[in-house]
Amino acid sequence: MPAVGYARVSTDDQAGSLPAQVSRLQAAGCSHVITDIETGRSTDRDGLLELMAMVRAGQVTELLVTRVDRLGRDAAYTDALLAQCEAHSVSVRALDGGTIETATPQGFLMARLQTGLAEMESRMLSLRLRRQFSVYRAEGRHLRRRKPFGYQGGPDHRLQPHPDHWPQALRVIEELRIQGSFSGVARWMTQWCEWTPSACNLQNWFCNPVIRGHIGHHRDRNTGKGWN
Template sequence: MAMIGYARVSTLEQNEALQVDALIAAGCDPARIYVDHITGSSTKRPALDRAWEYLRPREGDTLVVWRLDRLGRSLAHLVQLVSQLAADEIEFRSLSESIDTASPTGRLTFHLFAAFAEFERDLIRERTAAGVAAARARGRQGGRPRALSDAQIEQAHRMMREDNLSATDVAGVLRVSRATLYRAIQGGT
């Protein structure tokens, strides 16, 4: 049974000493405290990967952080990480928020965080759908703008029909690729 510490500082000016001292005071072995010097939005966290490799599933190991925001990039990411720990039967502790998944109260607190994260995702999804519906009701379409206007498509038809220009020549005149020209002529763009 080991307590593995993880700390993260975002900038070179920040110092991990506060976090490391708190992790040691909580019982982490100083040799098993992994520190990333990286922004929270970064998906690559080499020290966290090393800590994860050291954690032994089903042997009572605990991952300890000073604060929740040091571990997860977002609430959803935090829930994902702690859920993976739970699946591997590895406990989790956050010192500042007094969350310890080894206790029923800690598990409840974390599940509340997970419920809030799911609620937040649902709200974002609903707001996005409402925004798209409102834009469509006002006649706006999402996505990339058309490469050729209706007038340019008609001009392309005329040049190919009346002037006997090749698709390559017409595409060059309209400054689009041949594929774009063909899609537009067939009604796709």
């Protein structure tokens, strides 16, 4: 496989920009493009793990990305990926940045600068968001765009009952009290409700503190997922 592309966006909200990355990589000569929708700080992305397995198996001769930060925003981890590519004679090229190599002292320095800048940008964004979230939390305001079923966005980032979904949500909660089964209620919802979640998603929704009137600013301690 001569050239493989890798495209990544951080969240579902950014997924609309993923096809643009894929199109650019294909136009640059990639016969196969692997994608991820995951933060660049994560080191266990499914697509990236698949890509590196192909690199180690000798199935890739050239790796293309639109920018080096698509590989990741953890400098140490991205440096290790580049070193693996170098060890398996895989050239790495960023469409917005040129060839990335670590074999020469100059190439190593440039690669380290690029990965370090990508991580710094990520850390600065995280810091700005944490500060903003602290203000929102103190004011009792909703943080994320995605609202739990039954709610809609109101003035000043506050949640309020959705005129159509709120009665449906109350009906679902009452049925859960009667049946005591997430799978049973999920099947029942397909007969009438606009929202038809799986049993697992229904359970996550039911356990969401926002449903009980709280603002879910922090993450689930068990799964690490955002409540909202």
